Amino acid sequence: MTRASLDKQPHEVASMFDGVAANYDLTNDVLSLGQARLWRKEVAKAVGARPGHTVLDLAAGTATSSLPFAATGAYVVPCDFSLGMLREGKKRHAWLPLTAGDATRLPFKDDVFDTVTISFGLRNVQDTDAALRELYRVTKPGGQVVICEFSQPTWGPFRTVYTEYLMRALPPVARAVSSNPDAYVYLAESIREWPDQPALAGLLQKAGWSKVAWRNLSGGIVALHRGVKTV
Template sequence: MTDQHNPKPEQDTTHFGYKTVKTEEKQAMVADVFHSVAAKYDIMNDLMSFGVHRVWKKYTIEMSGVRVGNKVLDIAGGTGDLTKAFSKRVGPNGQVILADINESMLRVGRDKLADSGVAGNLEVVQANAEVLPFPNDFFDVVTIAFGLRNVTDKDKALAEMHRVLKPGGRLLVLEFSKPKNELLSKAYDLYSFKALPLMGKLVTQDADSYQYLAESIRKHPDQETLKGMMLNAGFARVSFHNLTGGIVAMHRGVKA
């Protein structure tokens, strides 16, 4: 039994794909997955999505409304696809922070951005989405692409994203979601649980990590549930747009 003086205790267990694990263990388990796949992450993204992930990300960038001089936080930014595009858009007087909890992913992203000649308006920060090391009301735009499903406490992370946004600032969440068509859903399941682990085994010698990724997608909240979570975190004018039949959805919310 809880009351205002004794807040509700944190749950002792959570999910890691289809497995039930201790809450405090999930972060390290997810880290192991991305340490394993970091070097081949971009190659696998192109193979798994047949290159369509680039279209999904371009749509998110367009919907962000990022302008010259803006401050942008790209959470779980990994190898820096969104970060690179935002860096060009905000110009020399803007700022883009690439944040990721995983050191291996950040290293790959930092090297890739340096090789592509990204301007000096970029900072790379190792950070946990649940405890963002940034001040209140700081960013014009926050994005998280294909990262929220790996966060242990999604509500806490969404609250942190709300905190660091300026009033009027925008959050964009690009994530795998639930296909709307039953036939598409069945085909997608077959592809996810048969083809993805096989690709992982052939390209990265790691089938288990891609089995986890397929499972993590199925455990992620559907479109309407995530919309409700964003509203609960304080966002206004929350909407979502299904991409590729709902295999992916882009959610957008504004800090009032």
Template sequence: MAKADLDKQPDEVAAMFDEVAQKYDRTNSVLSMGNSFLWRLQTVRAIAPQPGERILDVAAGTGTSSAAIARHGADVVALDFSAGMIAEGRRRHPSIDFVEGDAMALPFKANEFDAATISFGLRNVKDPRKALKELYRVVKPGGRVVVCEFSKPPRALLRAGYGVYLKYVMPRVVGLSSSNPEAYSYLADSINDWPDQATLSQWLRGAGFTRVAYRNLTSGVVALHRGHKPARKPRAKPATKEAAPS
């Protein structure tokens, strides 16, 4: 069974997710103690999809979040680098447009989407800052990005308790509900290795996004980050010569 290392080679991470595709959503629901539904609800609210908008969902997995966005009338493109996840997503959500691709080299033109989002996937990208720059490239001026990702609880006691959960409780739960327990040991390692809310906010600003802000969910176990691509400034009209007074 595949377990990716924290150097996050794309082919290794994709192979790992291929193996867990069929039971992925069920296992995540169990591990999050039902909070995954609430996190998804808050993410969709932050995206604020509108009818007719074109929205990119990166690391879409089996398309659960993509389908939730599409229910608001938006045209959603679901991208993932795992062929197994894509196949399962197409089976579950045949009306969603699924694309296999790399978050670090998105197969789309510049300024193509009204909004872009990535939930619990940026952490699995080899170069997350490069992925954020790609999101900036494909979003239209004035568009928005929403990143939902595991984070660092700000309170030391909660942070310690969460560490105990990841190290001791989660492996036992995964052993009962997942087709690949080894993959979820990578999950725990990647969460521990992931930076805090302030660092991810800096990465978003470094990619070019403005009005960057985040909100903690479940006491900071997860953080919801938002940013906007600046709108193009209107072109200055050429100066006109004033008529000479008669």
């Protein structure tokens, strides 16, 4: 299996990520032209982790995204359904409680986490609505969700250039830096097909989240959505 299809069968997506786990973080930095680190910093600010807080970092991959939360003294659980990613993460961060789990059937009790967050993983889940409901279920009343995901650039001419980069420039760059470039063709296609900012906000509200809002990063290439589980 070299890549997943856009119907996002879980075993296909997991297998694809297993195959790119070793170089995944480096490849992301290259393909995002260094913006990935900036986006992670913005997620950390939005999460606002602190000592005594519990954070679920879903689609955590190798747990690189979990490190800023752990550094604050919060208890963070990196969770992913790619065992290859988790094995790579365990080599690097053996002290973190990396956990295998499917976003649509999370292995946690109700009302456990102060914050649930997922970065660049929601669009790879087969059932987005089910995942958003599961995130809601495991969040404490008064807790929040923070979603960082690729979105739609807000300026029309830039949106056109961006789409051209995704489908024309990204595959050859991926061939140069990735062990599985076909996986990044799927990722480019999944970004192009993903709902825009207002549409994702609507899905969050449908799943029960309140005070839903978003903030654009990098001109809308990425959007940071937030919501609250009201008491």
